[in-house]
Amino acid sequence: MCAPNKHGKTGREGMSFLPALFFSATVFFFFSIIISCAVFPVAGADDEKLSIILIDGDEVYVRSGNYYTFLQDYQIYVKGANSEGNRVWIELRRDDIFLEDAIVGEGDTFAYSNNSTEILNLTVDTIYGGANGVLVKFSPVYQYLNPKLPMPQTPATSPASSSDNNSSIPTVFENQAEGFDLPLFLLGLGSVLLVTGFFAGRYRKK
Structure with a gap:
């Protein structure tokens, strides 16, 4: 074997x-x-369902008769205020094209959506009255990317509102997708x- x-x-x-x-x-x-x-x-x-945040809870100040330019060329105008100075008429435009307007007071929220996609969400925090009109503080302010428009390269602030704005716009966009x-x-x-x-x-x- x-x-x-x-x-x-x-x-x-x-x-x-x-x-x-x-x-x-x-x-x-x-x-x-x-x-x-x-x-x-x-x-x-x-x-x-997820979106890219362009502005995440910032503060924006706009005087009556002026406007603030957001990314992707959205502009929020403060057209005027009532006699008591506790409510203001705001208007949203893009490239001088009217989009939406509303009359709001302190604590009210103004939201704009495009094809069921929220683009802007502004809350009227404080309305400051004065001899030369009113100063509106929007806080918090949220802006989301409109995917149908070109991706913004740099933050854009209009000269008319740059002196009234003490908020910072993030240059790095946050993507919430995991x-x-x-x-x-x-x-x-x-x-x-x-x-x-x-x-x-x-x-x-x-």
């Missing part, structure tokens, strides 16, 4: 590891397909390694 060949046994163990490697690669392939189908459509649906799901990826990678180790040990015993 011949003794077992140790070299032959080692060779068979090496050859038996190949099916385990092939099986783990197959499992990883199908797992990637499942993750792609389950995660990416949901992320694509969420992208439609990206890669690292915990899910690590969980999948750990599952693949676990299956690979299990079948590799099983083939080695054989």
Whole structure:
């Protein structure tokens, strides 16, 4: 009776590891397909609801008879105030084209949307009366990117309102969309390694 060949046994163990490697690669392939189908459509649906913030809660001051120019050339005008000085008439324009107007008082919110996408949201914080008219403080102020317009390159403030504005416009836009799901990826990678180790040990015993 011949003794077992140790070299032959080692060779068979090496050859038996190949099916385990092939099986783990197959499992990883199908797992990637499942993750792609389950995660990416949901992320694509969420992208439609997410928006890029251009102005995030800043303060804007505008005097009656003047205007303030936001990014993407939106302009908010303070057309006038009532005799008591507690309500003002504001108007929103873009490229000298009328968009929307409203009569608001302290605590009121003026919002403008385009095709169900909110672009501007202004809250009238304080109305300061004076001999030369009123000064309106809008706070907080939110502006969101209009995807149908060109991406703004630099903050734009009109000369007529630059002296009244003490707010800062962020030059780096914030994108709220979340990206890669690292915990899910690590969980999948750990599952693949676990299956690979299990079948590799099983083939080695054989």
